[in-house]
Amino acid sequence: MQIQVLTESISSKNRPYVQPAACAISARNRRFNGKVGSTLDMMGAAMSFSRNGEIYGEGEAADYIYKVESGAVRTYKLLDDGRRQISAFYLPGDVFGLEAASNHYFSAEAVTTSTVLVVRRSALVALAARQNDVANELWTLTASALGKVQNLMITLGRKNAQERVAAFLLEMSGRACDKHTIELPMSRQDIADYLGLTIETVSRTFTQLENDATIELPTSRRVVLRDRGALKRLNA
Amino acid sequence: MQIQVLTESISSKNRPYVQPAACAISARNRRFNGKVGSTLDMMGAAMSFSRNGEIYGEGEAADYIYKVESGAVRTYKLLDDGRRQISAFYLPGDVFGLEAASNHYFSAEAVTTSTVLVVRRSALVALAARQNDVANELWTLTASALGKVQNLMITLGRKNAQERVAAFLLEMSGRACDKHTIELPMSRQDIADYLGLTIETVSRTFTQLENDATIELPTSRRVVLRDRGALKRLNA
DNA sequence: CGACGACTTGACGTGTTTCAAACGAGGTGG
DNA sequence: CCACCTCGTTTGAAACACGTCAAGTCGTCG
Numbered sequence: 001m002q003i004q005v006l007t008e009s010i011s012s013k014n015r016p017y018v019q020p021a022a023c024a025i026s027a028r029n030r031r032f033n034g035k036v037g038s039t040l041d042m043m044g045a046a047m048s049f050s051r052n053g054e055i056y057g058e059g060e061a062a063d064y065i066y067k068v069e070s071g072a073v074r075t076y077k078l079l080d081d082g083r084r085q086i087s088a089f090y091l092p093g094d095v096f097g098l099e100a101a102s103n104h105y106f107s108a109e110a111v112t113t114s115t116v117l118v119v120r121r122s123a124l125v126a127l128a129a130r131q132n133d134v135a136n137e138l139w140t141l142t143a144s145a146l147g148k149v150q151n152l153m154i155t156l157g158r159k160n161a162q163e164r165v166a167a168f169l170l171e172m173s174g175r176a177c178d179k180h181t182i183e184l185p186m187s188r189q190d191i192a193d194y195l196g197l198t199i200e201t202v203s204r205t206f207t208q209l210e211n212d213a214t215i216e217l218p219t220s221r222r223v224v225l226r227d228r229g230a231l232k233r234l235n236a
Numbered sequence: 237m238q239i240q241v242l243t244e245s246i247s248s249k250n251r252p253y254v255q256p257a258a259c260a261i262s263a264r265n266r267r268f269n270g271k272v273g274s275t276l277d278m279m280g281a282a283m284s285f286s287r288n289g290e291i292y293g294e295g296e297a298a299d300y301i302y303k304v305e306s307g308a309v310r311t312y313k314l315l316d317d318g319r320r321q322i323s324a325f326y327l328p329g330d331v332f333g334l335e336a337a338s339n340h341y342f343s344a345e346a347v348t349t350s351t352v353l354v355v356r357r358s359a360l361v362a363l364a365a366r367q368n369d370v371a372n373e374l375w376t377l378t379a380s381a382l383g384k385v386q387n388l389m390i391t392l393g394r395k396n397a398q399e400r401v402a403a404f405l406l407e408m409s410g411r412a413c414d415k416h417t418i419e420l421p422m423s424r425q426d427i428a429d430y431l432g433l434t435i436e437t438v439s440r441t442f443t444q445l446e447n448d449a450t451i452e453l454p455t456s457r458r459v460v461l462r463d464r465g466a467l468k469r470l471n472a
Numbered sequence: 473c474g475a476c477g478a479c480t481t482g483a484c485g486t487g488t489t490t491c492a493a494a495c496g497a498g499g500t501g502g
Numbered sequence: 503c504c505a506c507c508t509c510g511t512t513t514g515a516a517a518c519a520c521g522t523c524a525a526g527t528c529g530t531c532g
Contacts, residue, residue: 079472085393100379135371143336146382156392157321157432196393203480236315
């Protein structure tokens with residue numbers, strides 16, 4: 001990992017994504033939910049990353065485990081011709097980087113300006129060796145990451161564009177403070193690279209859902225779910 | 237989008253898939269590789285499943301952990317209209333069913349006649365509570381399952397048919413006893429449902445690779461890799 | 473106001489799916 | 503021993519969903 005402060009090279013002009021107030025509070029509370037969550041809080045050092053800042057790169061030694069405090073993080077892998085697959089988005093309270101392999105299989109970047117708790121893996125493993133419940137929680141966290149990826153796998157393997165976007169919206173809604181109105185921290189390109197589509201197809205699907213009165217799009221980054229039932233039906 | 241009905245009847249007349257002799261030996265040896273591997277062997281009871289036999293169903297309580305002794309196993313999930321996504325194939329030596337959630341997210345079936353070691357999860361967890369190395373190995377196994385799914389996810393999200401089939405062949409080759417000649421235990425339909433394609437596309441891609449002199453197909457279930465470099469290039 | 477980046481929309485091309493038919497290896501029965 | 507059936511697989515032709523390329527819109531900021 002590299003300790004980096006100023007990755008945000010270029011345009012700082014875009015207004016930074018602001019975590020909605022209600023979510024910020026819920027994120028603070030989440031700090032002390034769960035065994036390892038709080039353990040991480042005790043052991044960790046907070047770091048800040050600006051938009052698109054690299055948190056770690058593919059192939060680097062996996063010496064740390066991370067927990068999002070604020071903002072949003074994406075993990076992804078690039079094929080050699082530039083195709084990108086995003087494997088997950090992490091929001092406040094989420095832990096990432098705990099694949100037990102010695103090196104990272106993905107890269108991680110801040111989607112928006114973010115603060116991340118960083119904990120030495122070795123310290124956590126040492127603690128887990130003595131405290132059985134910590135070991136158990138590490139396992140559970142990994143298993144839940146597995147579950148999320150398996151779910152995405154089904155979306156990528158067997159769903160069409162509408163179904164993929166519906167799945168994405170329901171997933172984001174499940175994590176939002178206001179289940180009805182979603183603030184998207186990520187761009188259309190991010191969504192496309194998450195869902196295995198192109199940016200154009202994602203955009204078209206959004207407007208299609210809007211025309212069907214399934215969602216509303218007050219702005220491109222704000223989605224109002226008007227007909228959750230329709231989305232669930234699409235979610236197969 | 238594809239609506240596919242599983243037509244394979246349980247009926248039995250097809251000659252059972254026979255594990256090649258060399259592989260069978262290697263499987264026996266694998267019995268005592270690795271800490272948990274051997275622990276499982278000590279604690280487990282062997283069970284036999286016939287072709288297409290169900291090992292567990294989606295939603296069932298996840299009370300057991302499994303290890304393939306002989307044969308092959310697939311885990312999969314069905315969408316409500318019959319679309320199927322296979323999440324993994326397990327060959328002799330592989331451990332599966334260790335998602336820590338209390339209920340199975342997938343179903344598991346024997347691809348061919350198989351014997352599987354079955355171990356009570358609670359017993360293993362209890363042992364892990366006392367033996368730190370067992371807990372560690374459980375975590376590692378889950379993390380390696382995570383890695384495999386992440387890899388499949390990239391295939392499903394960002395690769396075309398040729399690249400998917402190439403990835404599949406290289407993966408199977410990596411597990412085969414004879415790296416040059418692969419015996420496929422699974423049908424074209426299984427491969428299609430693993431790679432997020434249709435059976436016709438898989439078949440066409442196989443013949444295309446054969447025409448390109450990248451592979452040979454002495455029989456539909458036997459694949460000879462003639463140009464591994466070409467496959468690796470396709471693997472992006 | 474003008475420039476820039478993110479997003480949307482349009483027209484067209486294409487890879488994969490769909491639907492349909494033929495093939496071929498194994499097993500069965502006459 | 504050969505005709506015949508079955509089931510997995512292959513092949514063909516046509517349809518379609520998504521990708522590609524290109525232009526246009528919108529909101530933000532200098």
